[in-house]
Amino acid sequence: MTEPRLELESVRLTTFGEWPLNAPVSAEDLVVNGFFATGNWLEAECNWCHVRIDRWEYGDQVAERHRRCSPICSMVLAPNHCGNVPRGQESDQEGNNVVDSPQCACPDLLLEANRLETFKNWPNPNITPQALAKAGFYYLNRLDHVKCVWCNGVIAKWEKNDNAFDEHRRFFPHCPRVQMGPLIEFATGKNLDELGIQPTSQPQRPKYACIDARLRTFSDWPIANIQPADALAQAGLYYQKIGDQVRCFHCNIGLRSWQKEDEPWHEHAKWSPKCQFVLLAKGPTYVQEVREAAAASARSPEATAPAPLLQAEVLMDEAPAKEALALGIDGGVVRNAIQRKLSSSGCAFATLDELLHAIFDEAGAEAALEVREPPEPSAPFAPDSCQATTSKAASINSDSAPAVPQAPVPVSVQEVTSLAEQMQQTSMAAPNGNLSLEEENRQLKDARLCKVCLDEEVGVVFLPCGHLATCNQCAPSVANCPMCRADIKGFVRTFLS
Structure with a gap:
């Protein structure tokens, strides 16, 4: 059975046989903008970027919603060059089909090695088949005509010193392959989501892109005992000074009626799964898990018993939880670990x-621990007030501990910090003039810090320049690469190991 040729508008229109006449958007508008019906009520899917949209409302503009959901779709960027065939242009005057064979729909040609195989009889020595294949072209076996797999653009008459990517960009500037640049190699499939590539979009409220700016809006937060402000700000939300309503700086969704058991990231992903800030900070896998959990709870509402939540509050007063809190682990992290244990x-x-193994396996030591200053910095230094905060939570043997003077001298936190800085400066350079091990280690740590906030670890690669420069929190608010100032066309989440 042959696959339907969905690049033809007439074929896409046949999929809308059960589309309601009183639907918020017409089947004709969807077809013209590249969509076909999936058969799942009012859900439609783009044939080029495979984005699916189902919550249509009266007054919606199909082209605008398509652009917002998938800004680098070839149908959005170059509708006249993406391979779409309008209903009036599907055959010539003699009745012959004028559409090329659906090479773009062939997944093999999306592999560079398979495109290179089409150049066996390449006649033009001015440019190499390797360069053409890397730029997204395959050979049409006609003179020196090559065609792009993504935008269906055809280029010929190659001259000496021509650059395949430059020519591709000059004639078809909106092609998705051109947008991504020469550093990206597409492995399989046309859906960029499958490759972990996320298109860029600007935040709706850029003045709240910084977490400090969001935290300042919670100065008079009324339910701090129910939902802490820092957790909401970390999840991209700022306070609107209306009841307990908060709003995302990026996708502009508003959330309110917070309960103590609500987790901000979970609620954000549940109600706005397409938010780019959530997708970058938590990852598509997390968002998919949240959506599946929400769908499961919707199918069985009686299974939403809050027993684990109530038990978790009781268990926070038990010995394991109290000992974890004494080590400096955040209370919310401990509570979440207990809830997961009860649920499973x-x-x-x-x-x-x-408890510690569960916390560190789930979130990592750096996410679970926080540094706490002593409540009384000027208090005398005593061995009883010193606690070790380590991932292994090892107890200190009093027999092996160094001796402490009988009359300890009061030492403040500021003095200790100043002394540490002086010691670091004196050990900055080795006697032979080379960098000391401490300084070399410090520079390596600085290289892994976000170049915007200088606080979190880098975790996002910018495309097409390929620089690893910012953390997940800062990336959505950056329009140009901080390293080279190049325009950002997409993101890829990374994990340093």
Whole structure:
């Protein structure tokens, strides 16, 4: 059975046989903008970028919603060059089909190696087949005509010193392959989401892109005992000074009626799964898990018993939880770990070690621990007030601890910090003039810090320049690469190991 040729508008129109006549948008508008019906009520899918839209409303402009959901779709960027065939142009005057064979729909040609195979009889020595294949072209076996797999653009008459990517950009500037640049190699499929590439979009409220700016809006937050402001700000939300309503700086969705058991990231992903800030900070896998959990709870509303939540609050007063809090681990992290344990096994953590293993396996040590200053900086330094904060939570053996003077001298936190800085400066350079190990280590750590906030670790690669420059929190608010100032066309999340 042959696949339907969905690049033809007439073929796409046949998929709308059960589309309601009183639907918010007409089948004709959807077809013209590249969509076909999936058969799932009012859901339509683009044949080029495969984005699916189902929540249509009266007054919606199909082209505008398509552009917002998939800004680098070839149908959005270059509708006249993406391979779409209008209903009036599907055959010539003699009745012959004028559409080329659906090479773009062939997944093999999206592989550079398979495109290179089409150049066996390449006649033009002015440019190499390798350069053409990398730029997205395959050979049509006609003179020196080559065609792009993504935008269906055809280029011929190659001259000496021509650059395949430059010529591609000059004639078809909106082609998705050109937008991504020569550093990206597409492995399989036309859906950029499958490759982990996320298109860029500017935040709706850029003045709240910085977490500090969002935190300042919570100065009079009325339900701090129910939802802490810092967790909401971390999830991209700022306070609107109306009840308990907060809003995302990027996707502009508003959330309110917060409960104590609500987790901000979860609620943000649940109600706005397409938000680019959530997708970058938490990843598409997390968003998909949230959507599946929401769908499961919608199918079985009676299964939403809050027993694990209530038990978790009781278990926060038990020994393992109290010992974890004494080590400096955030209370919300401990509570979430207990809730996950109750939901999965129905029993609590028996020991501190079990609780710590669950916390660090889920979130990592850096996400779970926080540095806390002593409540009284000027208090005398005593061995009883010193606690080790380590991932192993190892207890200090009093027999092996260094001796402490009988009359300790009061030492403030500021003095300790100043002394540490002086020691670091004196050990900056080795006697032979080379950088010391400490300085070399410091520079390596600085290289891994976000170049915008200088606080979090880098985690996003900008496309097409390829620089690894910002953390997940800062990336959505950046329009130009901080390293080279190049326009950003897309993001890829990375994980340093």
